[in-house]
Amino acid sequence: MGSPASAPPLTHSSVIAAHELIKPHIHLTPVLTSTTLSTLASTPQSPEALKGTEYEGQEPAKPKMRLFFKCENYQKVGAFKARGAFHAIARLGDEQLQRGVVTHSSGNHAQALALAARTRGIPAHIVMPSISTPSKIAATRSYGANVIFSGSTSQEREAVVAEVMSRTGATLVPPYDHPNIILGQGTLALEMEAQVEGILGRDAGLGVDGRRGLDAIVAPCGGGGMLSGIATALSGTGTAVFGAEPSFQGADDARRGLAAGTRVTSVRSLTVADGLRTPVGAIPWSVISDPGKVRAVYAVSERQIKAALRLVLERMKVVIEPSAAVGLAAVLFDEGFRRVVEREGGEEGWNVGVVFSGGNTTVEAIGRLFAATGEEGEEKGVLRREGERDAENVAR
Structure with a gap:
């Protein structure tokens, strides 16, 4: 962002x-x-x-x-997470929108960003730990996101996010910070x-x-x-x-x-x-x-x-x-x-x-x-x- x-x-x-x-x-x-x-x-x-x-x-x-x-x-x-996700995407420039967005989340932010991205017609790459709840994985995919699995530690998730950003140029949308x-x-x-x-x-x-x-x-x-x-x-x-x-x-x-x-x-x-x-x-x-x-x-x-x-x-x-x-x-x-x-x-x-x-x-x-x-x-x-x-x- x-x-x-x-x-x-x-x-x-x-x-x-x-x-x-x-x-x-x-x-x-x-x-x-x-x-x-x-x-x-x-x-x-x-x-x-x-x-x-x-x-x-x-x-x-x-x-x-x-x-x-x-x-x-x-x-x-x-969940309230939809508010932040929609606002974050609304603040992106045209070039950033074309390249899409990426985040790592196993919960509500994953689904919120996936929905906000689908609404704007842009790609969303969501890095989720492989141990994530199946229902949350399914919900995130249902909004059209590209779900990529990682290990469960923050270092493992962040490494996958960095690879996605390098490969796609996607903009990182963090869950809260x-x-x-x-x-x-x-x-x-x-x-x-x-x-x-x-x-x-x-x-x-x-x-x-x-x-x-x-x-x-x-x-x-x-x-x-x-x-x-x-x-x-x-x-x-x-x-x-x-x-x-x-x-x-x-x-x-x-x-x-x-x-x-x-x-x-x-x-x-x-x-x-x-x-x-x-x-x-x-x-x-x-x-x-x-x-x-x-x-x-x-x-x-x-x-x-x-x-x-x-x-x-x-x-x-x-x-x-x-x-x-x-x-x-x-x-x-x-x-x-x-x-x-x-x-x-x-x-x-x-x-x-x-x-x-x-x-x-x-x-x-x-x-x-x-x-x-x-x-x-x-x-x-x-x-x-x-x-x-x-x-x-x-x-x-």
């Missing part, structure tokens, strides 16, 4: 311009609400849930939240703001009081393209931006990097949130590490991710992948975030946007995820919170 220096600056106005470029090619994904999940989020955790944390022995937070879910699982290719990708992903925040304001304006029961729509957005963080894009889109608007990551096997590299004051460049994790196993890229890090743009990044356990996913499946009747449940898990279970909402939202509470980043999973994968016994502990706990709150209301 050329040097990042030649791309538009990472500003709110650049995200608006990116949105104008890609609107003809993407879906305006819906924003959904759930009274049940808003009630659960507004119910204090049990003291037992805080054991082993820095908040053990303290009174649980009592935040008030109204949740709004941006459903990028309904985006083209089933480029301003054009970041600006494209940030367009979902622009839509979400307007959609939530529309919902609040129509539904007095959600608290129409003349305030702006969203107080905060919580989004998953893997390579950081989406989180940095959202932060760029909302910079200076007054809406707080938070990230969420899995903690399993050190997948919370952004959180750890912020604590250490330096970017973590390597992650080796087999978290169920497989879309978030990537370390934050250098350019996304420049945004995420700015406390004026991203307030904090929180980490959640595998059990908490599964509990949040189960709630979305069973209560909202919405199919998402595990990575997409990480933001909701932080809202429900991270006591640090919940205390921020309690302290700053007060009696009025916060309108909190939660990004469902994608829905590329299968019935078989979901079945395997919940096949083991004893995986309902976190969900039972959060439902018990709902029941206890109802009992308190009756007693009053």
Whole structure:
């Protein structure tokens, strides 16, 4: 895509311009609400849930939240990645378009770039590890891409990409570490703001009081393209931006990097949130590490991710992948975030946007995820919170 220096600056106005470029090619994904999940989020955790944390022995937070879910699982290719891919290709020159594009990916970016390339009628070369999921290989090919297999390490993938570029002259379109990708992903925040304001304006029961729509957005963080894009889109608007990551096997590299004051460049994790196993890229890090743009990044356990996913499946009747449940898990279970909402939202509470980043999973994968016994502990706990709150209301 050329040097990042030649791309538009990472500003709110650049995200608006990116949105104008890609609107003809993407879906305006819906924003959904759930009274049940808003009630659960507004119910204090049990003291037992805080054991082993820095908040053990303290009174649980009592935040008030109204949740709004941006459903990028309904985006083209089933994930937000379509936004960045379409914007990246829209920024290419005629000569670059003729030579085509190349990337290495085993997931949503592979499919997104393949679709964007087909839409523009240009070649797409997608380097995928030979161990990639067959359904993802088939989906990428279905969009007309030339799939080339490689080893599973980053060095092996990059070597194949270099060979393709040398042979074809194709332009590399990285999955997250480029301003054009970041600006494209940030367009979902622009839509979400307007959609939530529309919902609040129509539904007095959600608290129409003349305030702006969203107080905060919580989004998953893997390579950081989406989180940095959202932060760029909302910079200076007054809406707080938070990230969420899995903690399993050190997948919370952004959180750890912020604590250490330096970017973590390597992650080796087999978290169920497989879309978030990537370390934050250098350019996304420049945004995420700015406390004026991203307030904090929180980490959640595998059990908490599964509990949040189960709630979305069973209560909202919405199919998402595990990575997409990480933001909701932080809202429900991270006591640090919940205390921020309690302290700053007060009696009025916060309108909190939660990004469902994608829905590329299968019935078989979901079945395997919940096949083991004893995986309902976190969900039972959060439902018990709902029941206890109802009992308190009756007693009053």
